[in-house]
Amino acid sequence: MAEVKSTFRLVNGDQVPSFTLPDGAGKEFSLDAVKGTKGTLIFFTCNHCPFVVHLAKALGAFSKEIAEHGVNTVAINSNDIANYPADAPEKMVEFAAASDWDFPYLLDESQKVAHAYSAACTPDFFLVNDQLEIFYAGQFDSSRPKLDQPITGDDLRAAVQALVAGESAIENPYPSSGCNIKWKAGNEPPYFG
Numbered sequence: 001m002a003e004v005k006s007t008f009r010l011v012n013g014d015q016v017p018s019f020t021l022p023d024g025a026g027k028e029f030s031l032d033a034v035k036g037t038k039g040t041l042i043f044f045t046c047n048h049c050p051f052v053v054h055l056a057k058a059l060g061a062f063s064k065e066i067a068e069h070g071v072n073t074v075a076i077n078s079n080d081i082a083n084y085p086a087d088a089p090e091k092m093v094e095f096a097a098a099s100d101w102d103f104p105y106l107l108d109e110s111q112k113v114a115h116a117y118s119a120a121c122t123p124d125f126f127l128v129n130d131q132l133e134i135f136y137a138g139q140f141d142s143s144r145p146k147l148d149q150p151i152t153g154d155d156l157r158a159a160v161q162a163l164v165a166g167e168s169a170i171e172n173p174y175p176s177s178g179c180n181i182k183w184k185a186g187n188e189p190p191y192f193g
Contacts, residue, residue: 012134015132023089024093024107031074043073045075046122047091048087079122083182138155138174
């Protein structure tokens with residue numbers, strides 16, 4: 001597995017693009033409908049990436065923790081499901097249930113949302129404020145598959161705490177990293193590579 005880092009094309013204060021996408025069962029959700037009163041964690045993910053699998057259960061618990069502070073979570077799968085059937089909608093439903101994800105897990109089949117966010121890897125995290133402006137784009141924590149480091153969520157937790165407390169955004173966060181988003185042939189974005 002090749003490790004790819006976030007691109008950081010969206011920076012603190014940038015308005016994030018809106019979206020309306022279906023979940024694995026076909027129910028549509030808009031960003032406006034899922035956003036939290038204090039903020040929203042948007043992350044790009046999939047079912048089969050070892051970096052995602054490594055964090056999946058911790059992300060389920062973390063989403064519950066931050067929801068208590070008015071920060072909702074939404075996950076987006078932008079992988080090419082034709083060439084990566086493990087990421088197909090019905091598998092998304094299974095993966096979310098097994099990971100105890102009680103937040104929307106949406107399918108970006110056109111990959112337009114991933115392009116709009118300049119997402120590059122799975123997982124790729126974007127924490128936005130109540131005005132849907134980027135507050136933090138960076139890693140969950142420093143743990144990675146096959147590294148002997150505990151999963152803590154410390155980096156993202158510190159960002160959420162700062163957001164909820166009305167403090168300044170974290171400067172120069174360490175980028176998230178994982179497997180590259182599986183782009184459809186000819187759909188690779190110009191920022192990737």
